[in-house]
Amino acid sequence: MAESLGSQAVSGTIDLDSRNGSLRLQDLPDSTEQVRAPPRTFTLSKTKSATKKNEPKGHKSKASKKPSGGAPPSRHRYTAANADKYELYQLAVQSPDTDVDFLTETYEAINGRKPRHLREDFCGTSLMCCEWVSRDAENTAEGYDLDPEPLEWGKEHNFGKVRKLGREKQVELYLEDARAPGRKAPDVRIAQNFSYWLFRERAELLNYFKLAHDSLAEDGIFVMDLYGGTEGTEEMFEERKIEGGFTYVWDQDGYYPGTGEFFCNIHFHFRDGSKIENAFQYHWRVWGMAELKDLLAEAGFSQVTSYFEGDDEDDEEEGNGIFEPDQRGENCASWIAYLVSQK
Ligand SMILES: C[S@@+](CC[C@H](N)C(=O)[O-])C[C@H]1O[C@@H](n2cnc3c(N)ncnc32)[C@H](O)[C@@H]1O
Numbered sequence: 517m518a519e520s521l522g523s524q525a526v527s528g529t530i531d532l533d534s535r536n537g538s539l540r541l542q543d544l545p546d547s548t549e550q551v552r553a554p555p556r557t558f559t560l561s562k563t564k565s566a567t568k569k570n571e572p573k574g575h576k577s578k579a580s581k582k583p584s585g586g587a588p589p590s591r592h593r594y595t596a597a598n599a600d601k602y603e604l605y606q607l608a609v610q611s612p613d614t615d616v617d618f619l620t621e622t623y624e625a626i627n628g629r630k631p632r633h634l635r636e637d638f639c640g641t642s643l644m645c646c647e648w649v650s651r652d653a654e655n656t657a658e659g660y661d662l663d664p665e666p667l668e669w670g671k672e673h674n675f676g677k678v679r680k681l682g683r684e685k686q687v688e689l690y691l692e693d694a695r696a697p698g699r700k701a702p703d704v705r706i707a708q709n710f711s712y713w714l715f716r717e718r719a720e721l722l723n724y725f726k727l728a729h730d731s732l733a734e735d736g737i738f739v740m741d742l743y744g745g746t747e748g749t750e751e752m753f754e755e756r757k758i759e760g761g762f763t764y765v766w767d768q769d770g771y772y773p774g775t776g777e778f779f780c781n782i783h784f785h786f787r788d789g790s791k792i793e794n795a796f797q798y799h800w801r802v803w804g805m806a807e808l809k810d811l812l813a814e815a816g817f818s819q820v821t822s823y824f825e826g827d828d829e830d831d832e833e834e835g836n837g838i839f840e841p842d843q844r845g846e847n848c849a850s851w852i853a854y855l856v857s858q859k
Contacts, residue, residue, distance in 0.1 A: 596790035637710030641670035725815035
């Protein structure tokens, strides 16, 4: 899921409907593979001390990064030779169950009824669309991404559950820009894992927000995540061991305060000493929460609310995984938050 820029034209693959770039599940080869639930240990968490996003357990400076061990590959489930970068990404980075819980509960708290239609921008492997539709027989989802590779991967690996439930027709994927018009007004539209940071110009981001606003159903919400904190733009590596036997490395490679440009990479390291370097690379602009709130209001949203994570009962230096409305937040070393914008 390397970054694709702006409104670059993309041609469909043979699996995509060449007329409109859409991909319908009923057109796809049968697969019974189940969605693999991300490890329960993964939650979006804040840290008040020296750590950062996605529940890290301490930074490693670039200089202190330790080489991995050298055991024979056959003893290890994942190696650079056999691992699939999209599977590793999903295991390390995504938690669709907790995200869908948050989206559903937040919409219900605001509107007193269940949301039904989801639009997932920058959907990649469309894990969120699949989780959404697997939750309820009435749910539908549409996903948008410019890169055919993760879309193809997702249809092969993430659709087992919806197919088993007979809900194939309730998920539609489009090889289109996140700014493309939708097919149905969403109750909930999302841009997850900071993907909208690829819009580096103010006018570009504002335009995206206006399109998101206008697309929503009555009472619809637009939800983005973001992260920050005193260490949010430090140049550093964060290593995290993932259940199943590999290490996820988040590499904040370069930050330019004059432009806000932020270069980040994801690497995967394995117990046998092998590595996949730069599996994913991002060229973002870091957007602060306050300026995002201003932009969202300018785009027409009637109410924009930040949701920060509460404190862990036993250790107030750690987050508890529960996100509550909080317009100010707390100046942690690292925090993750949602921004919920009401039409
Ligand atoms: C960080 S990944 C996000 C994957 C997944 N949705 C998640 O939450 O982890 C960013 C995705 O955005 C896609 N992308 C980049 N520019 C885009 C654009 N203008 N419109 C739609 N998708 C885009 C990339 O192809 C990539 O799959």
